Amino acid sequence: MTTDDELLELLTTALDPEPREPPAQLISALRDAATADLAAQRKVEFADASTVRRSRMRRSAPFVAVAATAAAFLLGGALQNQIDSKRNLLADGVVEFRTVLSIPGRKSTAAVTGIRTGIGRVVQLRTDALPILPKGQFYELWFVGPGDIPGSPNRISAGTFHPDEDGRSDVDLTAAVNPALYPRIGITAEPKDGDPSPRGPDVLQGAITIQNR
């Protein structure tokens, strides 16, 4: 007759799993998502620091501040506006979903974060899995709805992009799409032919799970 402790020990051994390694592409996707968070934090910190620097200047040397403000207005106003705008969007936004795009049987992946903001969704894409396309082509990110098939698409574009010269795609796209109605994301390679409809098959795709927040 086995005691409770012996039975538990047997069960522990019986259920003890062989160590497993997580798939490399999923590790990569998690790292990409963490890197995207880190970059977003730094953007906010940079914008905040910039605001602090400007206010210190005003306090310590008014005439210098006037000149600096004028210079900033003339030379850097547009850039500052962009930073402030981005900061406000990200700071006020709520992360609505995260997903990993992939193609079954391939190792390519991309990390996508959807942030709900006052003007729609900011979609942050981070991947180094998309090859640089030949001249005259670009990538397009789509929110994909039910029943979407080649020839009868049901999808809305969130924007287009190119990888940088190192093959890195680190882009933020803005789209007024409800992911609950378009619950998948796909990326296609498109020719610059002026036709706005999707042409190629998805080179990466994934399902969106809306987070309860």
Next chain:
Amino acid sequence: MRQRGGQGEEMDDVALRRVVQRAVQADPDAWEHLYRRSYTRLFVYARRRLPTATAADDAVAETMLRALDRISTFTWRGAGFDSWLYGILRNVVFELLRQNMPTKSAVFDPEHEGDGATGPLEALVKRDQLAEVRAAFGQLSSDDQEILEMRVVAGLSAAGVAEATGSTAGAVRMAQSRALHRLRVHYEAVQGDN
């Protein structure tokens, strides 16, 4: 307190807190470390409930992404980081099952999945005994399986299981006792059959 990790790795509480602190700051290395450390146990939990290994992988990946998103809400006042992760994974698995994913037809047996390698403990006579315990475990309800798995595979305390399942430590101890009793009944029946 020492906690069980993947690949037989153990990490003490202080080391885990350091890694989690870096993870709060979105350090990719810290997240990779947590992923590797937790993967085996989370995968096995998910695999036992989902129909395919791919679905289990997806569930664990989704769990880690949600953890990344919610790490700022995590505190050490609860039963610990592993309980928190299991709580997230449990929700992810429920959501996947609700999305009309077909349930598995047989209990997942880690020994018969993957490369099928066996450890040194599972030799000869003991192999039969372990197979009988697995068979008995497979006959338990999913609730009984879950509570025993969280206690013996994940190594969670009663408070940890309570946090992950939205219960209380006292209720977990009672449920564990009942689950162990039912395991014994099935185990003795299996032994009688052989």
